[in-house]
Amino acid sequence: MDDTNSLIEQRRAKLASLRERGIDPFRNKFTPSESCLEARENYSEGREVQLAGRITAHRDMGKSLFVDIRDQSGRMQVYAQKNALGEEPFEIFKHLDLADFLGVKGTMFTTKTGEISVKAESFVILAKSLRPPPAKWHGLEDTEIRYRQRYLDLISNPEVKEVFLKRSAILREMRGFLEHRGYTEVETPMMQAIPGGAAARPFKTHHNALGCDFYLRIALELPLKRLLVGGLDRVFEIGRNFRNEGLSRRHNPEFTMLEAYQAYGDYESMMELVQGLVCHLAESVLDTLVIEHKDTEGNVVRTIDLNPPWRRVTYKNLVRETAGADWFELTPAQRREKASALGAEIGEAYEDFEVTQAVFEKLIEPTLINPTFVTHAPKQLIPLAKLSPDDPDCVEVFECCINGQEIAPGYTEQNDPIEQRERLEHQAGGEQQKLDEDFLIALEHGMPPAGGIGIGVDRLCMMLLGQESIRDVVLFPQLRPKT
RNA sequence: GGGUUGGUAGCUCAAUGGUAGAGCAGCGGCCUUUUAAGCCGUUGGUUGCGAGUUCGAGCCUCGCCCAACCCA
Numbered sequence: 001m002d003d004t005n006s007l008i009e010q011r012r013a014k015l016a017s018l019r020e021r022g023i024d025p026f027r028n029k030f031t032p033s034e035s036c037l038e039a040r041e042n043y044s045e046g047r048e049v050q051l052a053g054r055i056t057a058h059r060d061m062g063k064s065l066f067v068d069i070r071d072q073s074g075r076m077q078v079y080a081q082k083n084a085l086g087e088e089p090f091e092i093f094k095h096l097d098l099a100d101f102l103g104v105k106g107t108m109f110t111t112k113t114g115e116i117s118v119k120a121e122s123f124v125i126l127a128k129s130l131r132p133p134p135a136k137w138h139g140l141e142d143t144e145i146r147y148r149q150r151y152l153d154l155i156s157n158p159e160v161k162e163v164f165l166k167r168s169a170i171l172r173e174m175r176g177f178l179e180h181r182g183y184t185e186v187e188t189p190m191m192q193a194i195p196g197g198a199a200a201r202p203f204k205t206h207h208n209a210l211g212c213d214f215y216l217r218i219a220l221e222l223p224l225k226r227l228l229v230g231g232l233d234r235v236f237e238i239g240r241n242f243r244n245e246g247l248s249r250r251h252n253p254e255f256t257m258l259e260a261y262q263a264y265g266d267y268e269s270m271m272e273l274v275q276g277l278v279c280h281l282a283e284s285v286l287d288t289l290v291i292e293h294k295d296t297e298g299n300v301v302r303t304i305d306l307n308p309p310w311r312r313v314t315y316k317n318l319v320r321e322t323a324g325a326d327w328f329e330l331t332p333a334q335r336r337e338k339a340s341a342l343g344a345e346i347g348e349a350y351e352d353f354e355v356t357q358a359v360f361e362k363l364i365e366p367t368l369i370n371p372t373f374v375t376h377a378p379k380q381l382i383p384l385a386k387l388s389p390d391d392p393d394c395v396e397v398f399e400c401c402i403n404g405q406e407i408a409p410g411y412t413e414q415n416d417p418i419e420q421r422e423r424l425e426h427q428a429g430g431e432q433q434k435l436d437e438d439f440l441i442a443l444e445h446g447m448p449p450a451g452g453i454g455i456g457v458d459r460l461c462m463m464l465l466g467q468e469s470i471r472d473v474v475l476f477p478q479l480r481p482k483t
Numbered sequence: 484g485g486g487u488u489g490g491u492a493g494c495u496c497a498a499u500g501g502u503a504g505a506g507c508a509g510c511g512g513c514c515u516u517u518u519a520a521g522c523c524g525u526u527g528g529u530u531g532c533g534a535g536u537u538c539g540a541g542c543c544u545c546g547c548c549c550a551a552c553c554c555a
Contacts, residue, residue, distance in 0.1 A: 006527055007493050007509060057518070064515035081515060098508075111516045132493040132508070137519055141495070144550045156494085246484095249552080345555085469551090480549070 007132045011097055015128050018092070025128040030103040037073030043108055043116050051076055051118060052103040052126060054155070055096055056133075065094060066117075069102055077117040078104050085120060093120070099129035099155075147477050160472075167461050167473055169285045171238065174258060174457075177280050181273075183234040183260055188223035190216055190240065196436045197221030197384070199427070201244040203253075216242035220259040221384065221452070222439045225413065228263055228450050229442045236260035238457065249469045250405065253478050256457040261413070265451030267385075267396045270410035271373050274400050274453055275310050278371070278407075282306050282464060293403075293466045302369060304403055304463065310371040315360070315394070318374055323359050353380045368401035383423040385411035403463040410453040417443035 018025050033050040034042070053069030053076065063082040068075050082090040096102065103124040111117055133155060134140045140156035147153075154161045175185060193212070195202040197219030205214050220237045227235045238258045247253065262269060282289050293302040320327050323342060330338065332352040339346050339355050344362040346355055356378070368374075376394040379387060385395035396412035414420045421440050461473040471477035 005493070010509070059517050059520055060514090061517060061520085062514040064517085066517050066520090068518080077518075079516070083515085109516090111518090113516070113518075115516090115518070117516085135494045135507085138495045138507080142490090142550085144490085145494095147550085246555095482549075 008130060011128070011130045011132075014095060014097065015130065017095075018125065018128070021088075021092070023092070023125065025100075025125040027103070027124060027126045030124055030126050032071075032103070035073035036069065036071050036076035039076060039108065039118070040074065040116050043110075045109060047108045048106070049108060049118060050103070050105045051078075052101065054129075055098055055100050055102055058096070058098055060094065063090075067096065067102070069104070077111075077115055078102070078106070078120055078123075079109075079111070079117050080120045080123075085122070089123070092125075093123060096125070097129055097132075099131075099133040100125060101127035101129075144479075147471055147479055148482065150475055163465050163467065163473065164475060166285055166465055170281050170461060170464065171457070173281050173284045174238065174277065177277050178236050178260060181234070183236045183262075184232055186224070186227060186232070186235050186237050187239070188217075188220060188227075188237060190242075192217050194434050194436045195219075196439065198241075198243075203242045203244045218243055219454070220257055221454070222436055224259055224261050224452075225447060225450075226439065226442045228261055228413075229445055229447045233263035233448070234261070247478060249471075250459065250462075252458065252470050252474050255470070255474075258455040258457055259452065261450050261452040263448040263450045266412040266449065267375070267398055267410050267451055270451035270453045271310075271312070271398055271400070273451075274373075274408045274410060274455070275308050275371070277455075278402075278460070278464075279306055279308060281460075286464060291464060291466065293468070302403070305370050306402075310373055310400075312373040312375060312398075314376040315374050315378065316376065318364055318372075319356055319360060322364050323356075327356070351380070353378045357381060365401055365406065366404040369404055371400060371402045373398040373400050382409075382411065383427045384414050384420070386414050386416075403459075405459050405463070406456070407459055407463065408453055408455040410451065413447070413450045413452045415443060415447040415449055 015025060030052055031050070032052045033039075036051055036053060039049050039051055051069065051071075053071040055067050056070045056075065057066075057068040059066040065080050067078050067080070069078055070076075080090065080093045085093060103126045104118060104120050105122045106118040106120040109117055109119055134145070134152050135156050140146055140153055145152060146157075146160075154164070179185070191205065191207070191214040193214060195215035195218045197217075198221070200218040202215040202218050205216065206212075207214055218241055220239060220241070224235055224237060236258060238256065240254050241257050242254050243251075244253065245251065260273065262273070265273075279289060282291065289306040291304040291306065292300045293304070295301050316328060323338065327335065327338075332355070335352065335355050336346055336350075339359050342359060342363060344355075344358040346358055350358065375398045376388055376391060377397050377399065378393060379385075379395045382395050382397050385397045388394045388396045398410050399406050400408040400410070414423065417440055420443055421435070424435055424440075458470050458473050461467070462470060465473060467473050
């Protein structure tokens with residue numbers, strides 16, 4: 001990237017030439033009277049405007065020329081005439097490059113072909129671009145450049161910009177929805193002495209002044225529950241989690257979670273919350289409850305119908321649908337054999353519940369395209385939830401699956417400190433995982449019964465925005481640093 | 484970690500083991516309502532990096548780097 005080529009040399013020469021004429025093409029300030037879109041919407045012949053934007057096209061007619069400038073709102077055509085600007089300014093205008101930032105003052109008019117345009121009376125070069133832009137109309141295809149230099153992607157591919165503007169809208173509506181329901185947004189530490197709330201490998205860092213190691217958080221859960229103890233009855237946090245694991249189409253080492261906790265709620269109230277939230281997001285941002293995913297040719301490959309009410313089915317019943325009504329009556333050895341026969345890969349060391357979970361993850365979850373609340377998971381899977389009164393093997397939880405992925409787990413949260421300690425100690429097992437004693441002490445002070453949810457915001461955005469890779473909903477996805 | 488595919492001009496892509504090309508962009512010229520403007524001319528390459536085979540390698544072989552996809 002520190003390379004050079006003739007195109008860059010030419011632009012540097014133009015910069016030098018401007019400086020020789022006493023022009024500084026990097027201005028401190030220029031105040032547009034309005035955006036390009038506002039100018040277009042408030043068009044009247046002869047109205048004077050002052051606009052700014054990046055030059056995205058250049059059509060030279062000899063003694064006059066057109067350029068397109070673009071700001072975030074849209075595009076505006078600028079018309080420059082030699083006898084309107086004067087000989088030397090016109091010569092300078094003529095040598096502007098694609099991607100330069102231009103400020104222009106002029107009057108609005110409509111061309112013969114009916115396009116609203118600005119006839120330039122004067123102009124200012126706001127920022128000279130010293131490198132050529134990637135493409136005029138092809139767009140930028142190279143995934144490596146798109147991800148490493150996202151700004152070029154955003155300039156070249158309007159649909160990419162649209163995705164990220166919608167992601168921003170999703171986050172905004174998410175906050176609005178929760179605040180409207182009485183939830184308070186909080187911020188809790190990303191650096192934790194003991195990373196808890198999930199089973200994942202953490203990133204480690206070191207604090208010099210304190211002389212100790214910290215871990216980047218792998219979940220938001222435990223600090224938020226402390227706030228329930230502290231009397232904040234409805235809290236949520238939207239923040240980054242960090243997991244030191246593999247990268248894939250669905251995994252980025254840092255990813256965004258929403259977690260929300262409601263005192264006096266349970267897993268059922270949280271199902272209502274998830275359903276209401278996701279429907280609100282789809283309606284307010286996309287204006288529809290039916291999401292279509294398309295391939296690169298534009299063919300619809302998948303349709304997700306978010307219309308409520310969403311299906312609710314217990315984990316066991318769902319497993320029986322795929323693995324046989326007698327699945328839970330088989331012996332563990334029979335289950336292992338049948339799971340392999342069905343096509344799930346079963347590790348040597350898998351415990352019995354993991355065999356069933358492998359069937360769920362490999363054979364069932366990918367088929368759950370329309371929203372499905374899978375309730376009552378086996379208790380071994382989830383140590384932070386309350387046991388179900390109906391089935392002591394299960395916990396009062398749901399996993400909301402949409403688009404073949406887990407999007408949102410929700411629990412009736414465990415608030416019995418004795419029970420919680422046993423479950424965590426059992427989970428820690430031989431791994432010598434440290435218990436978060438302060439969390440357990442907090443529970444001993446008393447936590448109200450509560451429901452909680454977590455939503456993987458990136459995966460939610462993938463589902464809502466029709467993107468097949470997490471890298472296409474994260475502005476700066478993690479790549480190996482280029483040497 | 485394993486497999487597959489790919490990396491050629493600023494961008495998008497070509498090129499039987501035999502002189503590295505096109506379109507666009509760029510540069511120069513003509514053109515005062517164009518819009519993928521048009522017309523004429525023209526510059527631009529360490530073919531990801533490094534070895535090897537060969538009279539000759541973008542192409543074949545080996546190693547490495549980066550990316551995408553699939554698998555673990």
